[in-house]
Amino acid sequence: MSSKSPLRRTAATALAAACALGALSACSSSGSSSDAGSGGTTTISFMQIMISGTQKSTLVALTDAFQKANPNIKVNLEYQPDYGTLHAKETAGVAAHNPPTIGQVYESWAAEYAKSQVILPVSQYAGSDSPAGLTDFYQGVQKDLRLPDGKLWMWPFNKSVQVIFYNQDMLQAKGLTAPTTWDQFATDAKAVSGNGVTAISVDPGTTASPAGGTTLFEALCAADGTPNFAADGTPQLNSPAAIQAMGYLADLKKSGALAVGSNYPGETALGAQKGAFDLSSAAGYYFENKAVGGKFTMGTEVLPTGSSGQPTNILSGTNIAMFASASKAQQAAAWKYMQFLASADSQAQWSSTTGYMPVTAKALDQMGDFLAKNPYMKTAADALNYAVAQPAFPWVAKAEGEEVVALQKVLEQGADPASALNAAQQAAVADQKAGQ
Known part of the structure; x- marks a missing residue:
């Protein structure tokens, strides 16, 4: 499963035009989100992409349990087929003064929405900027819920980190163990390649939807001490660390690994035993295991360390934001639902059935049976303390697409890493200026 979701850019002009502060008073909530009056049922809507498999069935089961415990609240689950469509639907809903009550959001989307004042800071409906339950979340998750203005704008939902899935039998046959550093990874990758085996296969993705190859590049940059974006969103695509990371990938490609x-x-490739490693979201464990089909022992490890010597990881998945058109009754009902979804009991059930990370250690403590069969989860969950998401600025998603172009030039056309990244940096800076 790709570590990147099919995120697509949506024109910011539609959002900005519809969401001026003066327009908010005229905004009505989603057609499936209404108040029934005093003593009646408050209906809220949750727009998300959990459209199939255990993701859908578990969300439905959790929502049913919530409604049973709160018979005066009705939750309409509004499904979208993918994240690109979700972003477009949320933005269109805002433009039509008819957004959902709450919706899944990536950090950059939340930055767009907050800038246009069409979502609410958590303090407005929770009564505090540090509500009950916040400190239970892993440190990386807590930080991810705030935008650069320091305010708490989101609440966690489906979070994950990057891990390395590998063919344990193939490595052991060569006298190798799971790599703990990226240098060791390169050595091992070259050692197992040949005779029909290419150690790792990657997909850079497209400019509209970066994929696992781009995530691998970003992970290497962070491991060497300079993330692809600074904390203030400034692109750093031609830093020494970035050039080294691109050269690292080019060397693996040239060596046949x-x-x-x-x-x-x-x-x-991993499932067909034509590959030894795959980098993906931990939430992809089900799909990796299905591809392997018991043909060999599949190992799972957190990302290796780089020259910085510090553990690094990329936080993925989405949070929940509440749209500003919700009535006071809907705000109260939605906040209760959001807290329920992030509770230890709910997160333990959610994680055990979907493969997403539990956002609290308390939830992990309730997953004994699952952990006994899936020990990778504890190591991956620990990474939630230090994993960092891409900076929450509207232009970051577009600037990430410049990385895809650079990767394609280097890995598919043999371009010079420094030259490709210099061009990517120039384009990304232009994206930043256009998005500010």
Whole structure:
């Protein structure tokens, strides 16, 4: 499963035009979100992409349990097929003064919405900027809920980190163990490649939807001490660390240890025993395991360390934000639902059935049976303390697309890493200026 979701850019002009502060008073909530009056049922809507499999069935089960415990609240689950469509639907709903009560959001989306004042800071409906339950979340999750203005704008939902899935039998046959550093990873990758095996296959993705190859590049940059974006959103795509990371990938490609593909090529190659490693979201464990099908022992480890010597990881998945058109009754009902979804009991059930990370250690403590069969989860959950998401600025998603172009030039066309990244940096800076 790709570590990147199919995020697509939506024109900011539609959002800005519809969401001036003066327009908010005229905004009505989603057609499926209404008040029934005093003593009646308050209906809220939750727009999300949990449209199939255990993700859908678990969300439905949790929502049913919530409604049973809160018979005066009705939750309408509004499904979208993917994150790109979700972003477009949320933005269109805002433009039509008819957004959902709450919706899944990436950090950059939340930054767009907050700038246009169409979502509410948590303090407005929770009565505090540090509400009950906040400090229970892993440190990385807590930080991810705030935008650069320091305010708490989101509440966690489906979070994950990046991990390395690998063919344990293949490594052991060569006398190798799971790599703990990126240098060791390169050595091991070259050692297992050959005779029909290419150690790792990656998909850079597209400019509109970066994929696992781009995530690998970003992970390497962070491991060497300079993330691809600074904390203030400034692109750092041609830093020494970035050039080193791109050179690292180019060397693996040249040595026959890395291949470029599409549609989850690492997962496919790993399952077919034509690959030794795959980098993906921990939430992809089910799909990786299904591809392997018991043909060999699949190992799972957190990301190796780089020259910085510090553990690093990339936080993925989304949070929940509340749209400003919700009535006071809907705000209260939605906040109760959001707290329920993030509670230890709910997160333990959610994580055990979907593979997403539990956002609290308290939830992990309730997952004994699952952990006994899936020990990778504890290590991956620990990474939630230090994992960092991409900075929450509207232009970051577009600037990430410049990385995709650079990766394609280097890995598919043999371009010079420094030259490709210099061009990417120039384009990303232009994206930043346009988005400010």
